Amino acid sequence: xxxxxxxxxxxxxxxxxxxxxxxxxxxxxxxxxxxxxxxxxxxxxxxxxxxxxxxxxxxxxxxxxxxxxxxxxxxxxxxxxxxxxxxxxxxxxxxxxxxxxxxxxxxxxxxxxxxxxxxxxxxxxxxxxxxxxxxxxxxxxxxxxxxxxxxxxxxxxxxxxxxxxxxxxxxxxxxxxxxxxxxxxxxxxxxxxxxxxxxxxxxxxxxxxxxxxxxxxxxxxxxxxxxxx
Amino acid sequence: xxxxxxxxxxxxxxxxxxxxxxxxxxxxxxxxxxxxxxxxxxxxxxxxxxxxxxxxxxxxxxxxxxxxxxxxxxxxxxxxxxxxxxxxxxxxxxxxxxxxxxxxxxxxxxxxxxxxxxxxxxxxxxxxxxxxxxxxxxxxxxxxxxxxxxxxxxxxxxxxxxxxxxxxxxxxxxxxxxxxxxxxxxxxxxxxxxxxxxxxxxxxxxxxxxxxxx
Numbered sequence: 160x161x162x163x164x165x166x167x168x169x170x171x172x173x174x175x176x177x178x179x180x181x182x183x184x185x186x187x188x189x190x191x192x193x194x195x196x197x198x199x200x201x202x203x204x205x206x207x208x209x210x211x212x213x214x215x216x217x218x219x220x221x222x223x224x225x226x227x228x229x230x231x232x233x234x235x236x237x238x239x240x241x242x243x244x245x246x247x248x249x250x251x252x253x254x255x256x257x258x259x260x261x262x263x264x265x266x267x268x269x270x271x272x273x274x275x276x277x278x279x280x281x282x283x284x285x286x287x288x289x290x291x292x293x294x295x296x297x298x299x300x301x302x303x304x305x306x307x308x309x310x311x312x313x314x315x316x317x318x319x320x321x322x323x324x325x326x327x328x329x330x331x332x333x334x335x336x337x338x339x340x341x342x343x344x345x346x347x348x349x350x351x352x353x354x355x356x357x358x359x360x361x362x363x364x365x366x367x368x369x370x371x372x373x374x375x376x377x378x379x380x381x382x383x384x385x386x387x388x
Numbered sequence: 389x390x391x392x393x394x395x396x397x398x399x400x401x402x403x404x405x406x407x408x409x410x411x412x413x414x415x416x417x418x419x420x421x422x423x424x425x426x427x428x429x430x431x432x433x434x435x436x437x438x439x440x441x442x443x444x445x446x447x448x449x450x451x452x453x454x455x456x457x458x459x460x461x462x463x464x465x466x467x468x469x470x471x472x473x474x475x476x477x478x479x480x481x482x483x484x485x486x487x488x489x490x491x492x493x494x495x496x497x498x499x500x501x502x503x504x505x506x507x508x509x510x511x512x513x514x515x516x517x518x519x520x521x522x523x524x525x526x527x528x529x530x531x532x533x534x535x536x537x538x539x540x541x542x543x544x545x546x547x548x549x550x551x552x553x554x555x556x557x558x559x560x561x562x563x564x565x566x567x568x569x570x571x572x573x574x575x576x577x578x579x580x581x582x583x584x585x586x587x588x589x590x591x592x593x594x595x596x597x598x599x600x601x602x
Contacts, residue, residue, distance in 0.1 A: 193520075
């Protein structure tokens with residue numbers, strides 16, 4: 160039972176990461192990952208959408224006939240995103256202004272209808288909830304990683320404009336990683352996002368290969384240990 | 389046959405039910421957030437206005453004392469809003485929303501505040517799509533360049549010097565970007581000329597509707 164849940168979490172965060180492995184939701188990923196705060200903002204909004212839409216889709220899965228399930232899922236997702244957009248406009252106005260069109264465009268992020276159709280419509284609500292949370296956090300992780308990479312290389316800072324999300328107290332959070340840095344335009348513009356994403360996927364593949372290579376050497380000991388437990 | 393109709397109807401009813409539910413929930417959220425969103429937008433506007441014109445200069449409700457003019461931003465279908473600052477009813481300054489299409493990439497929107505004596509109290513770039521790292525230095529968050537206009541008028545520098553240095557004018561261009569500053573300088577000059585020639589009309593109507601008296 161426990162392993163089933165931990166598999167959901169592992170899938171979402173790493174093994175089936177929506178951005179690095181499934182390569183879904185590339186449009187917002189590439190457009191909004193120019194700073195950490197922008198990435199975090201859109202990532203959390205997407206996570207919120209995934210959690211709510213996955214849970215709702217799972218709860219209604221037995222009442223909705225197969226023929227109309229997709230229109231119903233789209234309705235659910237569109238309503239959730241509209242509500243999140245209004246809420247962000249009301250309570251995170253500065254961030255809303257910066258993310259702009261990408262908030263309503265969460266509707267078109269394929270990973271949301273993808274998780275609803277492939278997972279939530281077939282699973283219990285608690286698992287669908289956890290799946291939405293893990294997939295969303297995995298996507299946020301990708302956005303924040305790419306965002307910090309591009310922010311450091313592009314403008315030499317980290318956590319710039321944190322006050323848009325965390326209030327006035329966060330104004331001092333900005334870290335000048337490289338002082339007196341004139342910036343590197345390529346990293347801020349969309350081509351830099353593609354190159355950065357490519358490098359991160361390569362890094363992930365290297366890590367996965369290394370882990371796989373190391374496994375055979377250890378494999379006998381963990382199995383015995385597991386049996387003893 | 390009957391079974392098919394029944395199935396179709398029930399599917400339609402379920403879909404309709406979900407549409408109504410979705411509609412209801414979004415309208416509820418809309419009504420809960422509407423006031424807050426309007427207040428945010430008002431605050432954002434007020435912050436921008438405060439940046440271009442000191443609050444001590446006027447005592448009227450500048451956000452609502454507006455006039456819309458269609459001949460300020462030539463070639464745009466949307467009329468330009470002008471906020472009018474008054475002290476005890478006497479006009480002291482006007483804040484014009486100036487849009488220029490001459491930038492490097494799309495329209496540049498500016499707030500241009502000018503006193504009745506023709507001197508600028510401040511200019512800010514409100515929205516633009518200029519190149520990050522180059523043209524975006526017109527933003528106050530990125531550089532002090534836009535502050536060079538404070539206190540300037542058509543008399544100082546002289547009207548023919550209202551250009552960037554590369555074009556023989558008074559104002560600095562930005563490193564790596566000439567088109568953007570050229571567009572901004574040109575737009576501010578136009579706004580000043582417009583204000584000079586239409587000052588009476590700008591302040592004359594007390595109605596804030598575009599039809600009010602013109």
